[in-house]
Amino acid sequence: MTLFADPINGHPDDSGACYAPHGTYISGRGTSGAGGGSPTPRIDVHSHIAPPNYLAELDGDHLRDIGGAVTGWSLEKMIEDMDEGGTTTAVTTVTTPGFWFGDIDRTRRMVREANDYSAKLVQDHPTRFGMFVALPLPDVEASLREIAYGLDELKGDGIGLFTNYRDIWLGDPQFDPVYEELNRRKAVIYVHPESPACCKNLIPDLRDATIEYGADTARAIARTVFSGTASKYPDIKFIWSHAGGTVPFLTERFIRLPNLNPSLKEKLPNGVLHELQKFHYDTAQTAHVYAMSSLTKLVSAAQILFGTDYPFRKSKDHVDGLRDCGCFTDAELRAIDYENAHRLLPRVRAIS
DSSP states (O other): OOOEEOTTTOOEEOSOSSOOOOOSBOOTTSOBSTTOOSOOOOEEEEEEOOOHHHHHHOOHHHHHHHOHHHHTOOHHHHHHHHHHHTOOEEEEEOOTTOSOSSOHHHHHHHHHHHHHHHHHHHHHSTTTEEEEEEOOTTOHHHHHHHHHIIIIISOOSEEEEESEETTEETTOGGGHHHHHHHHHTTOEEEEEOOOOGGGTTOSTTOOHHHHHHHHHHHHHHHHHHHTSHHHHSTTOEEEESGGGTTHHHHHHHHHHHHHHSGGGGGGOTTOHHHHHHHSEEEOTTOOSHHHHHHHHHHSOGGGEEOOOOBTTSOHHHHHHHHHHTOOOOHHHHHIIIIIHHHHHOHHHHHHO
């Protein structure tokens, strides 16, 4: 049997699973094709910033939880990483623990300050950055105001949400006014996982991100699909982090559920698979054969977007991982790098 390189350790592997030799496509600030050519863009849709005012709001426990990668964030370090990995534009968000700490007024203020900071970053570096607008959920009224402010005045590229708010998952009917407005606008929603209160620090020595982020992404996707939200608001374009978490592995269970609970069928007139396959999924911390070989059985490369999870991981890790996993052709890598994001994010398309 022909041996191909192991995508993570660089050693031969004889399994033959999704390890086809990669081609010559080199993206980012490099060139396309073996003979060189014009620089090609790369858009990172999963990249985090740490505004100073935001960090100042966090207590010691939260600062310890997010770690030095976030507390040590700086614009200079971020641009250096982007350049090293060939990322031309990063569309940014503030990551966990987010903004909700039980005080509505505080949440509204923190969200507005973070959005203003993100917008200033885009204003100062328009070709290097985009922004997903944060919302003060679970406060629906204030979120509707922030949608108007963030998209109309700040010219944000989409909306950035978390998988759950106080153990209320995306797709819950109480958020319907937000979905109605975003559906009217045909908005992009980027979703980042957050550990629910029910499931924090369950296993000693394991950070929540290790297991719970993938599980909570699956919970939010399940709630969005089986509540009927995905079919009721078809013009919302969802981007789910980390290759959809555990959803590719759980797809058969999702597909079978309406057969076990027929009341769900009326909420899914086009079926479960239709909804899962119209979503977009990013590559953050999943740019390796184990995740990509599963995700690419669920969706085509046209639904996959380049994401890095910076500052938790480096851009170059994901460039190398996607190339070396052997799951994609040169044309598919170009689509993941920038073509798919171009279709979703008009302002970024205009500047790339």
